[in-house]
Amino acid sequence: MKFALALFAPPHAPSSRRALxxxxxxxxxxxxxVRVFFYQDSVQLASSLTVSAQDELDLPAAWRTFVQEHRLDGVVCIAAALRRGVLNGEEAQRYGRAGHNLDAPWExxxxxxxxEAAQEADRLICFGGD
Amino acid sequence: MATLHLLSRSPFVDLSGASCLRLLGAGDGLLLTGDAVYALQADSRPFAVLSALPADRPLFALAEDLEARGIAAPDFVQAIDYAEFVELTLRFERVNSWL
Structure with missing residues (x-):
């Protein structure tokens, strides 16, 4: 069967780990x-600048590795990302920002x-909350 | 149309569980995850409400979330792992997450 996943909560929320x-x-x-869509506060999972404490699960890294290893379509909502300071090189240039923090595999x-993912998949499963 | 409802917030700080129960119809399922498993705290009001649900509204709870909080699954709740979680979402026609 085909699944589409959508995340809504920040990296430190239990639901972001549950989704993984x-x-x-x-x-x-x-x-x-078919796709993992990162919306609202979950866009922070795609930031390459997040630093996790050494004795904690590095969820942004875990998601990155998972998406890379399985060649998944990891899509980050552009409006949610820009307002939270998560930018790729193209957007950083467009808005004249000094650096960027979003690279492949994120889009x-x-x-x-x-x-589109919801239409294509048999089930859309959303993860948010605690 | 049978729906699987996903709850993740504690019933003691959030009303999503109460709203969900108002919509829970015959054949619908309810899966407690995260802090929502606190609804299974023995002798609590949420526990009493859930234990009184008709048998045609199956109840599930994510096993690791129960274990992490030291809560045992009562006999009217089936504790499931992630593989069973995936299969459970396919047993119902749709899945509704209360965010």
Missing amino acids: RFAEAALAGGHEI LSGLGQLH
């Missing part, structure tokens, strides 16, 4: 993930990508 565990289990169960795009 669900995604791992979905692939392990032989299912497909900045619009909310339409969430809608």
Whole structure:
């Protein structure tokens, strides 16, 4: 079956870790993930500048590795990202910012990508809250 | 249309669980994750409400969230792991997350 996942909560929220565990289990169960969409505060997961304490799970790194290893479509909402200071090189140049913090495998795009994923998948599973 | 509802917030600080129960119909399922498993705290009001639900509204809770909070699954709740979580979302026609 095909899954689309959407995340809403910041990196330190338990639901952002739960989403990763669900995604791992979905692939392990032989299912497909058509897209992972990062919305609202979850866009911080895609920032390459986040530093986690040494004795804590580095969830941004864990998500990055997971998306890279399985060649998933990891889409970050561009409007949510820009307002939270998560920019790729192109957007940093467009808005005259000194640096950027979003690189591959992440892609900045619009909310339409969430809608499209929801249409393409058999199930859309949203993760937010605590 | 049978819906699986996902809750993640504690019933003691948030009303999403109460709202969800008002919409929970025959055949719908409820999965407690994260702090929502505090609804299974023995002798609490949420526990009493959940234990009184009709049997055609199956209840589930994520096992690791129960274990992390030292809560045992009562007999009217099925504790599941992530593999079962994935399969559970396919048993229902749609999944609604209360964010």
